[in-house]
Every structure is written in C-alpha cells, then in structure tokens.
Amino acid sequence: MLRIYNTLSQQKETFEPIKPRVVNMYVCGPTVYNYIHIGNARSVVAFDTIRRYFEYCGYHVNYISNFTDVDDKLIKAANDQNMSVMDLADKYIEAYKEDVKALNVEPATNNPRATDNINGIIDFIKTLVDKGYAYESDGDVYYRARKFNGYGKLAHQSIDDLESGASQHVNDEELSKKDDPIDFALWKKAKNDEIAWDSPWGKGRPGWHIECSVMSTKYLGDTIDIHGGGEDLEFPHHENERAQSEAKTGKKFVNYWMHNGFVTVGDENEKMSKSLGNFVTVHDIIKNVDPQVVRFLMSTTQYRRPIQYNQANLDAAANNLKKIKNAYNNLNYRLKDADSFNDPKVDQEVRQIQADFQDAMDDDFNAQNGIDCVYELAKLGNVYAERPIVFEQTVKLILKKLIKMASIFGVKFETDEEINDDKINNLIKERDQARANKNFARSDEIRAILKSKGIILEDTAQGTRFRRE
Structure with missing residues (x-):
C-alpha cells in the first residue's frame, strides 16, 4: 500500500488515484534564463524517480512539467546578452533537455511553455476578475488573496503573518497599487519596449504563478493527483496556484502536494542557489563527472531529505554504482556456462528482496531503504x-530484478561487449586529439567515462595504454 507525505496535511496518506492505475502529475519546471544547477536537477531527478516507481508498480503516468519562458529574469538576461527573450529561452530549453537526458531522466508527457498559453492565461484571469477574486490596477491585475478561504494553509502560516512578511518585501510603488500587501500579480503591465501581449488590461505579460494553474488544468484537468516541486515553492508559488485554481474552478486543485529537499554545499550546509552564487551547473559538472554518478547520488536519497553536494558523497555514489554494475557483469558472464533449470532456494531469496524493496518504496518513496535492497540483491x-x-x-531472474529495481534510480547497464577494445581505442584517439587541441575538459570527460566502465588509462612515453579493473 503506497503512502505519500502530503505537505498540505503534514502526514503520510494512502495514495488513491482519481482514475484507477493512472497518475496525473504536474511538476514545476525551470525558468529558462540559464543552465540548470545541481539544486534544480534535484527536483527533476526526485520526481523522475517517483514517476519510475509508479511505472514499476504498473501505473500509467501523465507527467507534465512546464518551462517558464518569460519573466523578469529572462528579460534581464536577454538584455544582458543582446538576445531576444524567445531566442534566450530556446537556447536554454535545448540545454536543459540535453542535461536531463544525460542524467537519464525520462521525457515528460508534455513540456508546455508559458508563452504558448497566453490566451488561456488571459481567459483564466478574466474569470477570476469576473468572480471578484482579481482586480485591475493601472494595467496590472492582482489576486485578492484574503478573499480565498484558507489562504496560507499549504505554507502553514496565518494570513496575518503572511501580510507582515509581504509588507517587508514589496516596494512602495507596487504596494500603492495593491488593495492588500499579500495580493499577488496575475498580469504585469509592460515596461518600455519589453516583450508583451495585448490583453483587456493593456499590453503586458503573465505573472509567474498563473501559468502553472493554466497549464495544469489544461493538460490534466481541474483536479490532479500530484503536484510537485522544491520545498522553496511551497510559498508563495504553490500557495498562490492553489488559491487561484480553486477560486476559478470551485474544485480541489491537488490531492497530494509533494516537495523535495534542497541540495546543500559547504561546511554550513548552505542551500545551493543562483541568488547566493554558490551553484554548479549540470552542464559543467557532467564534463568531468559521469552523469550516472550525479544521478545516482540524487536519486538514492529520499526525496524530502536534503543532499550535501561534495566530492566525498560523489565518490561514495560512484563506488556503490560500480558494485551494482559489477554484479550485473558477473552474472552476465556466468550465463555462458550456466546449467538449465533453476535454484528454488535462491529464487525465493530474490523474491523476498523484491518484496522488501517494494515495502521500502511504498513508504513515501524511501529511496535510501530501497537502494539498500538493490545492494543486497547485487551481493x-x-x-x-x-x-x-x-x-x-x-541467473536470469536475479538479472531481471536487478535491472528493474536499479532502473528506478536511473541506472543503465552495459555488457562488457558494449565497451569492447575497438570502442576503447577510438575513445583514446579522441582523447589524444583533445589533448593536442588543449581541450582538457573533453580529455578529462573521456577518462571519466572509461573509468566508470572499469577501464583505467595509463599515459606513458610510448602512448596511452588501458587496462581493465
């Protein structure tokens, strides 16, 4: 029986999908003004792991994750780089897809873009205005947060505390436009020559929160099973989504709110973020580190727990991943001389490990206990x-279960034949050329790729040699 921790209720609840054997899941995607950092990737990997476990259990998952391709950050970055907002967004959307593919993240069912849904956003806002939940003020449109009964419940804060916090973070110009400090923007009036669309309130663009409500209801319906994202999105983003969606439809927006923990860095376990300048991008790190190791580190930590990103934890992940792959290779090798039939006693041990694995993962996707079962099976x-x-x-039973269970954590297996001598020599030639061109990043990347497959390179006066671990 699968149980999920619901941020709204602050307790684990038995998962009951709206439609039998179907999961409708919306996960907030990136604001595409730069490469994603490891902290951003945590959410992507966490919910891909959750999605994979649902699929392992036989569910069909409709997985929607958006791209925020217009907002203040994009406009500023586009101006700084002398690009249009749309060209900048296109650039980083493609980079995002390449990076998450390297992390072996399954493609979403759909990745809608905010700018492709402007008409739907305007219609959504018009409905809120007509219902009295929103109002226009000098070309901006704001949501009346206090009018929504229960505003603040997802953040577990009183509305008075939220008002006090909002007053400290809103400038005087914006505060003068609002009826209440906690009201939030649905539509923003265009400034100067920045990107804008026509609307009943004049030229402007969407606020951040409205796009997810529009795209979630468009692709998954008024009520969805799961809405996910980083814990920093609980307030204000998800709180505002909940308020505007339920005000518009009159229905419950989300049955299970799920939020993943942060990635931390340094001795003080500081949250990794672009605003703090302490981030490392996935784009850069996978040049020197096997992407599977990065994925394995993040996917084998229970999604609500923080992850400390450091070399020691990367090394531990690499070693544990290697143990699983070695077991796979050892078993594949023994298929060459295996006798027919099976060993009932060992088969029963395998099935017990699988049952323990499912018990662990059914407990709010407890990846740490789940991967322990994979290690036990590998042993x-x-x-x-x-x-x-x-x-x-x-042998085939063990292999089948090992592949199926490990794949939830993004592990991909290759047989020894898939990294044969010809492929190794070709990579060595490419590395030699990269070194000659002083492209040391690519040279190091090739060494890391081969090392992850158990191939050790030795640079000698006579050239580069290799040996298998």
Missing part, C-alpha cells in the same frame, strides 16, 4: 555467480 548475485555450478533461470 546475492555476486555470491551466486561465484558458485561452481549456477542455473540459467536463476
């Missing part, structure tokens, strides 16, 4: 592979 596989006589059906 069993290694011990079995060392027996003088092994049985083909049992």
